[in-house]
Amino acid sequence: MELNQNSIIAIIGSGTMGSGIAQIAATNGHKTYLYDTNQSALDKAKSNLIKVLDRLIEKNKIDNNKKEDILNNIIYTNDINILSDSNLVIEAIIENLEIKKDLFTKLQEIIGENCIYATNTSSLSIAALSSCFKKQENFIGIHFFNPAPLLPLVEIVPSFITDNIITNQVKTLITKWGKITVLTKDTPGFIVNRVARPFYSESLRILDEGIADIATIDWALKEIGGFRMGPFELMDFIGHDVNYIVTETVFKEFYYDPRFKPSLTQKRLMEAGMNGRKSGRGFYNYAENAINIEPSKDNRLGEYIFNRVIAMLVNEAYDALFMNIASKEDIELAMTKGVNYPKGLFAWGEEIGLSNIVQRIQELNTEYQEDRYRPCPLLKRMAN
Numbered sequence: 001m002e003l004n005q006n007s008i009i010a011i012i013g014s015g016t017m018g019s020g021i022a023q024i025a026a027t028n029g030h031k032t033y034l035y036d037t038n039q040s041a042l043d044k045a046k047s048n049l050i051k052v053l054d055r056l057i058e059k060n061k062i063d064n065n066k067k068e069d070i071l072n073n074i075i076y077t078n079d080i081n082i083l084s085d086s087n088l089v090i091e092a093i094i095e096n097l098e099i100k101k102d103l104f105t106k107l108q109e110i111i112g113e114n115c116i117y118a119t120n121t122s123s124l125s126i127a128a129l130s131s132c133f134k135k136q137e138n139f140i141g142i143h144f145f146n147p148a149p150l151l152p153l154v155e156i157v158p159s160f161i162t163d164n165i166i167t168n169q170v171k172t173l174i175t176k177w178g179k180i181t182v183l184t185k186d187t188p189g190f191i192v193n194r195v196a197r198p199f200y201s202e203s204l205r206i207l208d209e210g211i212a213d214i215a216t217i218d219w220a221l222k223e224i225g226g227f228r229m230g231p232f233e234l235m236d237f238i239g240h241d242v243n244y245i246v247t248e249t250v251f252k253e254f255y256y257d258p259r260f261k262p263s264l265t266q267k268r269l270m271e272a273g274m275n276g277r278k279s280g281r282g283f284y285n286y287a288e289n290a291i292n293i294e295p296s297k298d299n300r301l302g303e304y305i306f307n308r309v310i311a312m313l314v315n316e317a318y319d320a321l322f323m324n325i326a327s328k329e330d331i332e333l334a335m336t337k338g339v340n341y342p343k344g345l346f347a348w349g350e351e352i353g354l355s356n357i358v359q360r361i362q363e364l365n366t367e368y369q370e371d372r373y374r375p376c377p378l379l380k381r382m383a384n
Ligand SMILES: NC(=O)c1ccc[n+]([C@@H]2O[C@H](COP(=O)([O-])OP(=O)(O)OC[C@H]3O[C@@H](n4cnc5c(N)ncnc54)[C@H](O)[C@@H]3O)[C@@H](O)[C@H]2O)c1
Pocket: 012, 013, 014, 015, 016, 017, 018, 035, 036, 037, 038, 041, 091, 092, 093, 094, 095, 099, 103, 120, 121, 122, 123, 143, 144, 145, 146
């Protein structure tokens, strides 16, 4: 079965991600099922979509007819049997291996094995999920970013057994939906959630050592680095329950490589339920009239912070390339389109000078004697 304009798309899970992906499929003219076991999640998804579409009308991005078409394209359902004629299933339910496998087993009984099945998982292995399929070659990861309708990047993650034809069909379809796709190996964090780790973890390390406070680190990375948000603002925005868990999962999945070691400070925030903006409190206090600390705009300190974080980021990008996680072009695209970095990390590294990056990491290694600070062999080779 070839995926095309007439393909019927089933989205499983009508939460944050599923409802956004359903909006994309329906906007692109597909008959779209949005299935959830929880009726109130379906109701919420529907009322939210109406609000989103009304806002798009106000901004003259769509007209009333388009709104009606999009709404008519989506069938909200809690009856799994309705999904039987689907051609592509994209699962976006709770991040739990066994629950996802149970769901896929049930879906295969209803839809059959010839459908293309995909997961939007952020952290589970595609290979582990694929073990419940009769046709493992028809299963793939399609990783959207939040908010899915707005963020252009989609990581396409075949498992080692996914059929190339399926990978290409999925890539073509998602590109037609106006997204920028990158191809990545089925490894922890894929591209973005792996390569971006040092942005958080090195900043947390600088905080934990008492070198600078959150406001100063955020200021340095925005002012000197040109990042749109500082790491602490961004972690508060993402939520520590999400961001910390991603870090911990990547750390465990990489067999406790110290490069990915999480911070106890962030863990404590999560344990206290201070998950960031959505909780009203995280690194910053979001209560009305709350007074937050001001950065000490010390340029030398700012340069130190930026140099340390960017060196670790560039090193991680080189390591992803070294381990063949993705092509150089796709890693650049992923970091500029997925997380809005002001520059691709390879281009940035060249600009700073690869030998300078290597030197910084080696200096940190000399100081700390920790395996966390080890320049990637490919980075060293390129620097020479
Ligand atoms: N939120 C993000 O930023 C983000 C980004 C990329 C990928 N993801 C991934 O997308 C998936 C969904 O995340 P989310 O943030 O949208 O979650 P969510 O909690 O907002 O929504 C999950 C929905 O799945 C439904 N559900 C749970 N079990 C179900 C089942 N067995 N059958 C049918 N529906 C079921 C729930 O009722 C809920 O409405 C996860 O795998 C997550 O890792 C999340």
